[in-house]
Amino acid sequence: MHISDGILKPEWVFFWFAISTIFIALGLRIINKRIKEDPVYLPRIALLGAVVFVISVWHIPVPVTGSSSHPVGTPMASIIIGPFATVVISAIALFFQSFVAHGGLTTIGANTFSMGIVGTFGGYFTYRLFKNISPLWFSAGMAGLVGSILTYMTTALELALSLNPGNVMHYWKLYSLGFIPTQLPLAFAEFAFTAYVIKYIHDTGSMEKIAVSCPLDRFTKTALLLMVSIISIIAIGAYAGYLDGAKMAGTDGIVEAQAAPLASPDGIGIRLMALLGEPLGFAMVGITGGLFTGYFLSDLRRRN
């Protein structure tokens, strides 16, 4: 999964660094807070970092993608020490792995995003989803399986976005397919490994001693879960549309035909979009709406 230096274009190097930095900063904040409460937390996460390093350093080359396959270990770490701390330790593990020419320095952001963020949160949410409805070993195993597969799909997307920006969907599919022969058996091995390890730690009574719950309140968890669910639905829908022959050109045509006659050409929305460009414009709309909803939602609920 590790992408070497020189493969990604500089704009993508900085883009993945920017996204990963946000998650790493959040992780550091949580780690610092926890260390103040319990100083022994520091060697614990360092140890889990060593575990992630050792697990993810065994790799086999993947011919089609120009990358490698290996177990990720981050879903297991997220179950034990929480997802945000896992993002930080996976970034550090990736930094040390670049010392052995596995991955690279400029691609730490991209590799952290796939292994440390998508793999970790994908695995962690799967674990939480299955935890109450299935045995512990199964939920932990599913976390390993889903985390591993999501990591590789994200790596394939990163490669497609940077190497072949003109035909992303085709190359994403090609790179994802390239990972299957090596990654699918490894993902099942990771299922078994994570399931057995978590079960063993639980059975020996160490789980209560070492596991750390995710320090997020219910509201944040629900919001994150909703975000992941909606993004998954959009991604699945987009992929289904692509398989059906859609050109992924967006819905501008439909919007223009249906809504443009009613819209004021000098309206703030159109002016904002012209000023910021579409992606930033949508981000601004999301931020404004989200802040407004988040600020007043608890007040509304209290009144109800």
Place this chain on the structure above:
Amino acid sequence: MPGWLSGDPLNGIIITVAFFISVIIGKYIRMKRTASGFRGKSIDQRIKLFVLFFLIISITLMTHWYIPIGISMVCILISIRANKFGDYSRKLVFPLVLSLFIIVIQGLTYGSTKIDLGIISVYKEGFEYGFLIFSRVFAATSLIILMLSTTCETDILDAMRWYRIPTVVIDISSLMIRYIKAFSTESRKMKQAQESRCGFSRSCGFREKMHNIASISGALIGRAFTRAEQVYRAMVSRCWKHDQSDMLGHRPLNNSDMLLGFALSAGIIILLGIDRAL
């Protein structure tokens, strides 16, 4: 009779004179340095780290393969000179194999101008793009391997501290370096112990083997957590503090190191300019 010899002797004379005078000067400098016990000045790790990152970013910006391949050749020469070629080449194999695959995939799938090779045909644009990526990976990986074979991890962490990387990251990293080695040694020992109890015999199926590996890993993690706590308490009892940035201080960068940093950065920018001008 070659044309340059019979018709234009001036260039031949100039190159011959320049070459041999340079050989004599080079030999003289070498003798003088050996006599005075000069062993070469090691570059400050902070400058090394900055230049490395800057150079790798610049390599990814390059649009021709000439300069990255040139950098790779220089790295090979340095590794031979430093008696590190064996280690260098061993670490280089994996990234190079992966980037060769990129040449193949891009050559087979990307572009419009077909080149017929008999059995298969490849695309010219894809092949060129793949080779550019190959050259970038070759250069960047060579630089990292060389840098890390000449700098120890603690020096790199010290340089990171100087660059104001959060203290908690440095602390986790320094503990991780220690634990990775301890963890690898301990896991090997436990695997051998399990093997001596026929834990990994050939008659074992996937399920049993996975059960064995996971039991070892689970026990190792559980045991290591306890050990990590003990080690941490021992460190604290010897006055180790979580945030040591104020205690350690930093050696200031001297003028010659700063000058070297500027010169190398300027050199990188010139290389980038040459690449764009080509």
